[in-house]
Amino acid sequence: MAGYLEKNAVIHLAVFLAFSTAAITSARAEEAHASHEVFGYDDDATGPEKWAALRKDWAICGDGKRQSPIDIGKVEPQKEKAPLAQTYKAGAATMQNRGHDFMLKWKDGNSKLTVQGKEYTLLQVHWHAPSEHTINGTRFEAEMHMVHEDPSKARAVISVLLSTKAGMPSKLLTEMGPYFKSLAGKEKGEEEVKQPVDPSTWIDKTSGYYRYDGSLTTPPCTEGVIWTIMSKIADASKEQIDLFKTVTTRVEPNARPAQKLNDRIVRYYEV
Numbered sequence: 001m002a003g004y005l006e007k008n009a010v011i012h013l014a015v016f017l018a019f020s021t022a023a024i025t026s027a028r029a030e031e032a033h034a035s036h037e038v039f040g041y042d043d044d045a046t047g048p049e050k051w052a053a054l055r056k057d058w059a060i061c062g063d064g065k066r067q068s069p070i071d072i073g074k075v076e077p078q079k080e081k082a083p084l085a086q087t088y089k090a091g092a093a094t095m096q097n098r099g100h101d102f103m104l105k106w107k108d109g110n111s112k113l114t115v116q117g118k119e120y121t122l123l124q125v126h127w128h129a130p131s132e133h134t135i136n137g138t139r140f141e142a143e144m145h146m147v148h149e150d151p152s153k154a155r156a157v158i159s160v161l162l163s164t165k166a167g168m169p170s171k172l173l174t175e176m177g178p179y180f181k182s183l184a185g186k187e188k189g190e191e192e193v194k195q196p197v198d199p200s201t202w203i204d205k206t207s208g209y210y211r212y213d214g215s216l217t218t219p220p221c222t223e224g225v226i227w228t229i230m231s232k233i234a235d236a237s238k239e240q241i242d243l244f245k246t247v248t249t250r251v252e253p254n255a256r257p258a259q260k261l262n263d264r265i266v267r268y269y270e271v
């Protein structure tokens, strides 16, 4: 499957290169220059290799030693049990098209996660396609990031990898589907979600997880993020993954390449 996906990515890139014009490239470079906030995922002036140079306060994207995502290979199984302490509740939310991804943002901070004795509030969820984290080199079709923050703005992210292998749709993506469809291609578009969104069933409580110390995977690439990657891969349908690719009209995956592990350890916690 990894081989297939990598090949697919290469084909996508080839198609993009074949059809991209100098005009698109220079318009995006100008846009980046003007707003100082635009970044992309192609191998061009705003691509991952250039993020650090786009803004002074994005320098850590280039010289940070604890960056994310990573390839999860060697792990240290932990003897102690550390079940995820979540108290998630339904809350009013909006869906946004941020230009590079769809983000569901709660208005009230009533969903909490306790990690290593500290309480974090669930702020938002967004999706990457294909996955950013890989497992022993295997890249999955998508990855969901649940972003939590504590009062000092320290972050903890729970990640769920998504695969289309079983061909089963994801219930939560079915619920969000109409919003992805109506915001497709509408950069900076935002829509109220009609019903309160309840994330309490979004994480499989029978799954173990990998834990490591990393960063945001988008600029400003801030470090000190506690990552929790669920070891069970969740299901989604191909149609659902295809909706993530409608964020922009450009042919562009939104996954940052794997970063160096350096001296970090990935711990594995069983349920």
Ligand SMILES: *[C@@H]1O[C@H](CO)[C@@H](O)[C@H](O)[C@H]1NC(C)=O
Residues within 6 Å of the ligand: 072, 073, 074, 075, 135, 136
């Ligand atoms: C990756 O592969 C190695 C060697 O087979 C194995 O020991 C390790 O547990 C694997 N890692 C994960 C996260 O599955």
